[in-house]
Amino acid sequence: MPRFSNAAALEWLRDGNQRFLERVKADEHRPADLVRGQDPEAVVLGCADSRVPPEIVFDVGLGELFVIRVAGGVANTASIASVEYAVTQLGTRLVVVLAHEKCGAVSAAIQGGDAGRNLNRLMEYIEPAVQRCHEGDVNDVARMNAKLNAERLVAESEILREAAESGDLRIATAFHRFTTGAVEFD
Numbered sequence: 001m002p003r004f005s006n007a008a009a010l011e012w013l014r015d016g017n018q019r020f021l022e023r024v025k026a027d028e029h030r031p032a033d034l035v036r037g038q039d040p041e042a043v044v045l046g047c048a049d050s051r052v053p054p055e056i057v058f059d060v061g062l063g064e065l066f067v068i069r070v071a072g073g074v075a076n077t078a079s080i081a082s083v084e085y086a087v088t089q090l091g092t093r094l095v096v097v098l099a100h101e102k103c104g105a106v107s108a109a110i111q112g113g114d115a116g117r118n119l120n121r122l123m124e125y126i127e128p129a130v131q132r133c134h135e136g137d138v139n140d141v142a143r144m145n146a147k148l149n150a151e152r153l154v155a156e157s158e159i160l161r162e163a164a165e166s167g168d169l170r171i172a173t174a175f176h177r178f179t180t181g182a183v184e185f186d
């Protein structure tokens with residue numbers, strides 16, 4: 001459980017932003033460059049899990065990575081549209097669908113049952129991986145889920161399919177072990 005009350009958590013965020021402002025003032029984040037625009041080198045479609053922030057895992061700075069995070073890293077209408085934006089408007093040429101170990105969303109999909117309207121809808125995106133991988137553990141299902149959601153990106157987006165078929169866009173999958181920090185690319 002979190003340590004803080006909601007009011008204390010808000011203060012904790014304010015304090016964190018004050019520390020960040022000091023680093024911006026020291027020009028560590030090149031704010032002038034960021035005002036000009038963004039040229040992210042890759043898109044990461046990953047999970048909302050607090051242990052797997054792509055900018056930290058890949059050791060990159062502001063403006064360098066276009067990150068879409070949703071529980072289970074699923075390719076739904078909103079996340080596919082976000083990938084399309086990066087590819088068509090920003091010219092990004094690489095998409096990585098990033099799974100991770102001990103994923104709570106994947107565990108919930110394996111467990112099944114009624115989780116309420118919205119979570120149930122989310123589970124539908126992960127369910128195919130559970131069915132394809134019923135002998136496997138949560139990490140096997142998470143890897144399969146990344147592969148199937150990578151396939152969904154091209155199956156459900158004409159823009160991404162054409163970009164991938166022309167060779168302008170590569171869509172990769174990877175698995176992040178937060179216990180070691182390592183990312184294993186497939």
Ligand SMILES: [Zn+2]
Binds near residue numbers: 049071102104105106
């Ligand atoms: Zn997760």
